[in-house]
Amino acid sequence: MTKDGGEEMAATSADVARHAGLSRATVSQVLNGHAHRFAPETAQRVLRAAEELGYEPSVAGRMLRRGSSDFVIALIPHTTFGTNLQDIFDTVTDVLAQRGLTLVLRLSAASSTTLDRLLAGMQPRAVLSLQPFSEAERRILDERGVPGFDTTTDGDLNADIGRLQAQHLVARGYRRLAFAHLRDSRQDPYGASREEAVAQVCAAAGLPAPTVLGLGINLDDATQALDALAPGYGVACYNDDVAITLLTAAGQRGWNVPTDLGLIGMDNIPLSGVTAPRLTTIEYELSAVAQNVLAIALQALGQDDAPTPPPIDLRIVAGGTA
Amino acid sequence: MTKDGGEEMAATSADVARHAGLSRATVSQVLNGHAHRFAPETAQRVLRAAEELGYEPSVAGRMLRRGSSDFVIALIPHTTFGTNLQDIFDTVTDVLAQRGLTLVLRLSAASSTTLDRLLAGMQPRAVLSLQPFSEAERRILDERGVPGFDTTTDGDLNADIGRLQAQHLVARGYRRLAFAHLRDSRQDPYGASREEAVAQVCAAAGLPAPTVLGLGINLDDATQALDALAPGYGVACYNDDVAITLLTAAGQRGWNVPTDLGLIGMDNIPLSGVTAPRLTTIEYELSAVAQNVLAIALQALGQDDAPTPPPIDLRIVAGGTA
DNA sequence: CTGAAAGCGCTTACAG
DNA sequence: CTGAAAGCGCTTACAG
Numbered sequence: 115m116t117k118d119g120g121e122e123m124a125a126t127s128a129d130v131a132r133h134a135g136l137s138r139a140t141v142s143q144v145l146n147g148h149a150h151r152f153a154p155e156t157a158q159r160v161l162r163a164a165e166e167l168g169y170e171p172s173v174a175g176r177m178l179r180r181g182s183s184d185f186v187i188a189l190i191p192h193t194t195f196g197t198n199l200q201d202i203f204d205t206v207t208d209v210l211a212q213r214g215l216t217l218v219l220r221l222s223a224a225s226s227t228t229l230d231r232l233l234a235g236m237q238p239r240a241v242l243s244l245q246p247f248s249e250a251e252r253r254i255l256d257e258r259g260v261p262g263f264d265t266t267t268d269g270d271l272n273a274d275i276g277r278l279q280a281q282h283l284v285a286r287g288y289r290r291l292a293f294a295h296l297r298d299s300r301q302d303p304y305g306a307s308r309e310e311a312v313a314q315v316c317a318a319a320g321l322p323a324p325t326v327l328g329l330g331i332n333l334d335d336a337t338q339a340l341d342a343l344a345p346g347y348g349v350a351c352y353n354d355d356v357a358i359t360l361l362t363a364a365g366q367r368g369w370n371v372p373t374d375l376g377l378i379g380m381d382n383i384p385l386s387g388v389t390a391p392r393l394t395t396i397e398y399e400l401s402a403v404a405q406n407v408l409a410i411a412l413q414a415l416g417q418d419d420a421p422t423p424p425p426i427d428l429r430i431v432a433g434g435t436a
Numbered sequence: 437m438t439k440d441g442g443e444e445m446a447a448t449s450a451d452v453a454r455h456a457g458l459s460r461a462t463v464s465q466v467l468n469g470h471a472h473r474f475a476p477e478t479a480q481r482v483l484r485a486a487e488e489l490g491y492e493p494s495v496a497g498r499m500l501r502r503g504s505s506d507f508v509i510a511l512i513p514h515t516t517f518g519t520n521l522q523d524i525f526d527t528v529t530d531v532l533a534q535r536g537l538t539l540v541l542r543l544s545a546a547s548s549t550t551l552d553r554l555l556a557g558m559q560p561r562a563v564l565s566l567q568p569f570s571e572a573e574r575r576i577l578d579e580r581g582v583p584g585f586d587t588t589t590d591g592d593l594n595a596d597i598g599r600l601q602a603q604h605l606v607a608r609g610y611r612r613l614a615f616a617h618l619r620d621s622r623q624d625p626y627g628a629s630r631e632e633a634v635a636q637v638c639a640a641a642g643l644p645a646p647t648v649l650g651l652g653i654n655l656d657d658a659t660q661a662l663d664a665l666a667p668g669y670g671v672a673c674y675n676d677d678v679a680i681t682l683l684t685a686a687g688q689r690g691w692n693v694p695t696d697l698g699l700i701g702m703d704n705i706p707l708s709g710v711t712a713p714r715l716t717t718i719e720y721e722l723s724a725v726a727q728n729v730l731a732i733a734l735q736a737l738g739q740d741d742a743p744t745p746p747p748i749d750l751r752i753v754a755g756g757t758a
Numbered sequence: 759c760t761g762a763a764a765g766c767g768c769t770t771a772c773a774g
Numbered sequence: 775c776t777g778a779a780a781g782c783g784c785t786t787a788c789a790g
Contacts, residue, residue, distance in 0.1 A: 124556060124580070126767060137777045142769055152775065170556030174505070175767030177496035178782045184557075190541075192522045199521070200514045200543050207543065211550065216557060219512075219541035221522050221529065228533065234446060234492030235506075235538060258446070331706030355706055362710050384653030384677055385707060388684050448783060459761045464785055474759065497783030500766045 125167035134163035145171070182237045184215050186411075188404075189222035189243040189251075191303050202400045206242075206408050209421060213412075215239065226250040233258040240415060242407045244400070245303045263411040265403060271426060272304040276311030278396060278428050279350035279378050284319050286436055288348025288376045291316055292325040294339060294360065296352045305352055312350050324350075331355050336363035345369060348376030348436060354386045354395055361389060361435060376436035391434025398428045447489035456485035467493070504559045506537050508733075510726070511544035511565040511573075513625050524722045528564075528730050531743060535734075537561065548572040555580040562737060564729045566722070567625045585733040587725060593748060594626040598633030600718060600750050601672035601700050606641050608758055610670025610698045613638055614647040616661060616682065618674045627674055634672050646672075653677050658685035667691060670698030670758060676708040676717055683711055683757060698758035713756025720750045 127145075131138045140152065141160050149157040163169075177183045188203065199219075207217045220232060222243060229251060233241075241255060243264040255262040265271050276293070283291055293309045312324050325342060327349070329335035336359045343349070351357035357379030361371055369375050371391065379386055379395035386393035402424050412420035449467075453460045462474065463482050471479040485491075499505040510525065521541075529539045542554065544565060551573060555563075563577060565586040577584040587593050598615070605613055615631045634646050649664060649671070651657035658681045665671070673679035679701030683693055691697050693713065701708055701717035708715035724746050734742035 127769090128767080138767090139769080139777055139779095140775090143776095146769075156775080170553055172500070172559075172767050173557035174496050174499035174559070175782090176769080178494070178500055178766090178784085179768045179770085181782070183496070190521060199512060203543060207550070216554060219543070221525060221541070228529070231492055232538065235495035237494075237496070332709055336710075358707060359710050362712070385680060387654055388658075388681050390684070449785090450783080460783090461761055461763095461785080462759095465760095468785080478759080494783050497766090498785080500768085500782090501784045501786085503766070 124172075125169045127169070127171065129167055130160065130163045130169050133167060134159040136160060177237060182239060185218050185236050185238040186210055186215050187218055187220050187232070187236065187238045187241045189241060189245075190219055191222055191243075191245040202244075202404050205401055206404050209405070209408060209412075213417065222251075226254055230254050230258070233260050240411045242404075242411055244403060244407070261411070261414060263407050263414065265407060270307055271403065272307035273311040274428060275304070275380060275396060275398075276308030276350065277315055278430070279308070279380065280312040280315035280324075282378055282394075282430055283348035283350060283376055283436060284315060284321070286348065286372070286376060288346070288436075289321060290325070290344075290347045291321065292327055292343060292347050292349045294327040294329060294349050294351045294356050296356055297328045297330040297335065308350070308352070329356065329359065331359050333359065333363050333366070336360050337367070340364060340367060340369070340375075343375070345374040349378070351377060351379045354379035354381045354383045354393060357393055357395065357435070358386065358389055361393065371435050378436045382431050386431075386433070389435075393431075394433035394436040395431045396428050397431050398426060402426045446494075447491045449491070449493065451489055452482065452485045452491050455489060456481040458482060499559060504561060507540050507558050507560040508532055508537050509540050509542050509554070509558065509560045509563045511542055511563060511567075513544055513565075513567040524566075524726050527723055528726050531727070531730060531734075535739065544573075548576055552576050552580070555582050562733045564726070564733055566725060566729070583733070583736060585729050585736065587729060592629055593725065594629035595633040596750060597626070597702060597718060597720075598630030598672065599637055600752070601630070601702065602634040602637035602646075604700055604716075604752055605670035605672060605698055605758060606637060606643070608670065608694070608698060610668070610758075611643060612647070612666075612669045613643065614649055614665060614669050614671045616649040616651060616671050616673045616678050618678055619650045619652040619657065630672070630674070651678065651681065653681050655681065655685050655688070658682050659689070662686060662689060662691070662697075665697070667696040671700070673699060673701045676701035676703045676705045676715060679715055679717065679757070680708065680711055683715065693757050700758045704753050708753075708755070711757075715753075716755035716758040717753045718750050719753050720748060724748045 127138050127141050131141045136159065144152060144157050144160040145164060173183060203217065210217050238260060241260055241262045246264050246266045247262055280291060291312060293312045295305045309326060316324050327339040327342060329339045340363055349360060357377045361377055364371050364375050371377055379393050382395045382397035386395050403426055406423045406426055409421045409423035449460050449463050453463045458481065466474060466479050466482040467486060495505060525539065532539050555576065560582060563582055563584045568588045569584055569586050602613060613634060615634045617627045631648060638646050647664060649661040651661045662685055671682060679699045683699055686693050686697050693699060701715050704717045704719035708717050725748055728745045728748055731743045731745035
């Protein structure tokens with residue numbers, strides 16, 4: 115960890131130039147995709163020298179010169195995901211890396227001052243978010259001139275989710291619907307959109323407006339939530355944790371699922387395959403969402419070889435609970 | 437998003453200097469904690485000007501000058517956490533921010549080339565990790581001269597976890613132990629240490645070596661795993677998902693838990709409070725782990741006001757499964 | 759108590 | 775086809 119501890123100083127473009135017997139300008143040009151302006155043999159010399167020295171350009175120098183960095187920031191929602199973050203962002207990381215861009219994650223929330231500082235400091239090319247930007251976030255992005263892309267840029271995914279849950283319940287014959295939020299609203303960034311979509315489906319089907327529930331992941335809360343219902347309800351749940359908790363509470367109360375109570379979850383977490391009966395839920399690739407946001411971002415940034423946004427398909431996982 | 441779209445160009449230290457009628461050198465000094473070298477009134481002028489212009493120093497300029505950035509990178513393990521990432525890193529973010537350092541998250545894994553590039557590019561002050569660094573990672577850190585801190589820097593937490601699980605099972609009277617890994621080893625970065633600790637407890641207690649199981653989160657795998665056991669075993673599980681799956685499989689087989697089979701999980705995820713019987717598991721604050729790693733890092737970096745590493749206490753959550 | 763100067767590593771217009 | 779020069783924003787030794 116000491117400077118003289120054995121590791122060589124990182125090579126600079128000047129080192130590469132010297133090693134190759136050329137100027138820094140030439141090194142820079144060749145390494146930035148303008149090799150064709152030079153004699154092939156010159157380009158080779160540069161490449162070899164860079165290789166031999168393990169040269170990595172300094173982000174600082176580049177940033178200073180260009181006024182913007184090669185970073186792309188992804189804001190992580192304040193939620194527990196069923197999926198690994200890794201699985202979600204793997205492809206995004208790769209796609210960006212192919213373009214010389216580096217993905218860096220940042221917890222959303224925190225103070226907006228922090229975001230402001232981060233933008234000022236990193237001067238990222240873009241900010242991606244898996245949940246809608248808040249008003250404050252949007253304003254800061256605009257002020258700093260950093261383009262931001264979220265899940266609402268390309269239609270409202272969460273409305274689709276709520277709609278699909280509700281339509282499934284209606285198709286299964288439930289005439290009274292409810293939407294069950296996760297009580298801690300910090301963890302429920304998507305709930306509002308989904309609840310509203312459920313209400314719309316009800317209205318369209320000529321059903322009464324949905325009952326709105328909120329619970330934490332424990333049996334007391336779940337039991338109380340059931341008190342607000344009568345047998346015959348179909349419940350669209352914020353996520354599988356909520357659905358499994360309601361399933362357990364219903365069992366203790368002697369309500370039969372799916373006869374007395376319909377339950378549809380969201381996420382298809384591993385444990386939803388282990389309940390009895392298996393949970394009916396919705397599955398989708400969060401990684402597709404991330405790639406979708408990314409693709410739209412790259413298009414907007416004018417990358418000519420931007421990937422086409424993959425479709426986000428929501429699939430019903432047929433279980434025994436609705 | 438256009439440069440002329442209305443947002444002002446970010447202010448530079450030169451702007452602040454001009455606004456305050458002073459030199460850039462003075463601005464820099466005052467803003468970097470050397471205000472006492474100047475007339476109080478001068479310092480005031482600088483502060484006010486910076487405030488009025490919404491000045492944020494450019495990371496690039498600073499980085500170039502100092503040769504190291506104000507970033508600290510945290511590597512996120514390839515695991516699904518029971519807890520929110522936010523809850524884990526909130527305090528770390530704050531503590532770092534107080535010292536003018538910015539936390540940035542990075543998925544661990546990925547190729548080691550990527551890490552190398554990241555280090556070369558960001559020149560972070562330190563890299564923290566919630567799982568032990570791999571050999572390759574450790575080498576790259578050393579080569580780049582970036583200090584790295586992981587969960588083994590201060591004793592082996594995972595050994596503690598495995599030991600506690602095993603000791604609990606032994607204390608409850610189980611004479612044959614097993615350790616149940618999560619099959620997908622990408623998601624099992626901690627399994628090896630824990631299994632070994634279980635084996636040590638067995639040896640110390642004069643019990644046979646533990647049976648080693650591996651399963652995915654589904655009933656087929658769990659049923660197969662049970663085949664390798666006989667009634668009377670106590671199983672230390674990699675996490676609560678594994679434990680709950682085994683609990684369900686045992687129920688289907690007609691084994692009584694905890695009489696025929698003892699189960700102890702790890703993490704105390706919300707759903708572990710909803711099973712029947714309630715899962716016996718281990719709870720700890722992952723945020724304490726993160727803060728612990730951070731505190732050790734700050735001490736090593738020679739910050740004089742480094743926080744003292746908080747103790748990481750592992751608590752048995754008494755349930756009905758062991 | 760304050761400022762002029764140098765230089766961190768990079769890239770891009772320009773000159774040859 | 776290649777190189778010398780300027781400048782991005784910052785901080786630190788130095789001079790006054």
